[in-house]
Amino acid sequence: MDHRRPGDPANPLRRDADRARTRLRATFVLACLLAAVCGAAVGRAAWGAAERAADETARHRHSVTAVTVGEATYRDGPGENTRSLPVAPATWNYPAHRAHTETVPVPGSTRSGDAVRLWVDDHGSPAAEPPGTADIALNAVGLGTGAWAVLVLAAGAAVYARLWSVDRHSAQEWEREWEQVEPHWSGRLRPGQGSSED
Template identity: 60%
Template sequence: MHQRTRRTADNPLRRDADRTRSRLHTCFALACLLAVICGTLVGRAVWHDAGRAAEETARHRHSATATTTAGAGYAATGPAGSEPLSVAPATWRYPAGTAHEQTVPVPAGTRKGDTVHVWVDDHGDAAPAPPTTSDTALDAVGHGAGVLGGLALTAGVLVRARLRSVDARSARAWESEWADVEPQWSGRLRPGQGAGDD
């Protein structure tokens, strides 16, 4: 006849601290699952909203061919630590018959009279390029990953702090119990205990 395996909860060697640790690990796993779900939902929402915004922006962006009126120079307008942006003054016509002249980003080494591609708005003024699908995807992934990482990190810090508290309490309980058991187990006298004391 096979002996039935006792459930973990019935194990007499399993202490309250062990059960608390198991619950905390389970809570952390559930928090990570929740973080994945929230990160996915946020990423999808950003993808949807940013996609609509990109479509709206693209409706008001137009491609124009411009001719540079001077050679390329450099403007330090990029993010800190990035290379200076290569720019040059250029002229173009958009809408048809309306002339514009502005300084626009150009490839390094562009000379006077070169033809460059520029993005313009409905009025013909230079404007940033419309966001691409990859820009939208990176934005969505970045937001989703930020939410996922933030929630998982917060859960990890809280669970870690609680585990440290449980471990400290468990260690104090073990020391107290060992102080009661060790003298009898080892035969060593307790402080203040005489040789004939029980």
């Protein structure tokens, strides 16, 4: 039979620190859910922006067939500690009336006279391939995951700091309460306490 009166706490052994810990853990779970929503929103926005940029880039990129006019050689990559890239001199026409001859990246086994696919800009100069769906998706997932991770780490740090403060305060409360209870409970005298029996 339940003898608790209305207004009595649900569990008299449950302390304010316990309730604070429960609230903080619930806050962290909620923060993780909100971070997931924010991460999805960031990823979706990044996907849309990257798709629009890719469409704009693709309008100014053209795939042409170039013919190599020399053997493939190797040159250093664009940065330090990058592997050498095979290149060969090649010629192509773009626009149709304008001929170009430049050294361009090619497969390693390319020989003189081989046809290679090449991306060029509106002026016919070599250009990077427009980003594909896989590149766009990878970028969006990376940004969304990064945003989620930053928010979760920030929430985790804030909750951890607050939990540390609650635990420290709780330990101090226990210490104060124990100092009051322990002499009566154990029957031992503390320094400075005299015997009541003289």
